[in-house]
Amino acid sequence: MLTLASIVFSVKAHAQSPSVVTDVAPIHSLVAQVMQGVGKPVLLIPAKVSPHGHALKVSQMRALTQADIVFWVGEALTPWLEKALDRLPEDAEAVELLDVDGLNLLTYDTDEKEGDDHDEHDDHHHGHDHAGLDPHIWLDPANAKVLIDAIANTLAQRDEANAERYKTNAKTAKDTLEKLLTDTHSATKTIKDKRYIVYHDGYRYFEAQFGLGRAVTIADGHAAKPGAKRLIAIRKTVAELSPHCIFSESQFETRPVQSLLRGTDAVEAQLDPMGQSIEPGPRLYETLIRNLTNTFTRCLK
Numbered sequence: 307m308l309t310l311a312s313i314v315f316s317v318k319a320h321a322q323s324p325s326v327v328t329d330v331a332p333i334h335s336l337v338a339q340v341m342q343g344v345g346k347p348v349l350l351i352p353a354k355v356s357p358h359g360h361a362l363k364v365s366q367m368r369a370l371t372q373a374d375i376v377f378w379v380g381e382a383l384t385p386w387l388e389k390a391l392d393r394l395p396e397d398a399e400a401v402e403l404l405d406v407d408g409l410n411l412l413t414y415d416t417d418e419k420e421g422d423d424h425d426e427h428d429d430h431h432h433g434h435d436h437a438g439l440d441p442h443i444w445l446d447p448a449n450a451k452v453l454i455d456a457i458a459n460t461l462a463q464r465d466e467a468n469a470e471r472y473k474t475n476a477k478t479a480k481d482t483l484e485k486l487l488t489d490t491h492s493a494t495k496t497i498k499d500k501r502y503i504v505y506h507d508g509y510r511y512f513e514a515q516f517g518l519g520r521a522v523t524i525a526d527g528h529a530a531k532p533g534a535k536r537l538i539a540i541r542k543t544v545a546e547l548s549p550h551c552i553f554s555e556s557q558f559e560t561r562p563v564q565s566l567l568r569g570t571d572a573v574e575a576q577l578d579p580m581g582q583s584i585e586p587g588p589r590l591y592e593t594l595i596r597n598l599t600n601t602f603t604r605c606l607k
């Protein structure tokens with residue numbers, strides 16, 4: 307006979323799968339792959355919204371207060387999220403993915419050496435130095451493999467009952483990513499020497515992994531609106547470079563791109579580095595990389 311105690315116990319056993327919150331859609335997708343068959347993570351920043359310069363809404367704050375685990379890229383992508391994470395429940399865990407060991411990390415200013423006179427005040431209260439770090443780590447599928455392991459380990463520690471499931475899912479996810487790496491390497495072979503312009507400085511990881519040339523960027527890595535002076539400088543660069551393509555992004559206004567296109571032979575195409583045009587979920591990540599690859603290769607061929 308079922309006693310009340312045993313019913314409560316069985317309900318609780320089911321409710322044990324942790325409540326997981328993620329920041330952006332590509333990270334949400336990686337976590338969703340690891341959690342398949344156990345639960346679904348919450349996507350904090352809606353797919354249509356650029357993480358750069360976003361502000362936290364009440365509903366998002368509520369999701370955070372109920373979280374057991376938060377996977378987020380880090381303050382270099384969403385500085386506005388860091389304060390909110392201070393208000394997580396006591397026993398909740400925030401995993402800053404930029405801190406994961408084994409990632410291939412790139413900085414915006416590759417020629418600036420550690421210890422140079424960069425902003426001291428920015429590093430003080432963090433305990434670790436993320437100054438100049440490019441946070442768009444997910445655009446290298448090799449990094450995604452490293453993240454999958456870190457996500458699976460965190461989940462397995464928190465939720466031992468489902469540890470085997472997380473590990474099996476992680477293995478499947480990494481096999482898919484391995485295939486994605488191979489396919490993307492062969493697809494991008496013919497566009498390695500092509501010149502192009504991207505809207506914001508967010509593609510270094512993709513370029514580095516697949517050996518593409520460095521893009522000229524209209525806006526910086528934080529996607530701050532380019533000023534008139536910067537646009538004049540870029541216009542000059544565009545004239546000298548005669549790029550094959552100028553890529554806009556669905557998350558940003560296209561006006562600066564349109565104005566640069568005038569008087570050039572360049573073709574315009576739209577990149578989607580956040581997966582804004584894709585249904586959030588386990589499949590989003592692979593689709594995002596394949597779409598990005600198709601847009602690059604089709605335009606630069």
Ligand SMILES: [Zn+2]
Pocket residue numbers: 358442506507508527529
């Ligand atoms: Zn970005």
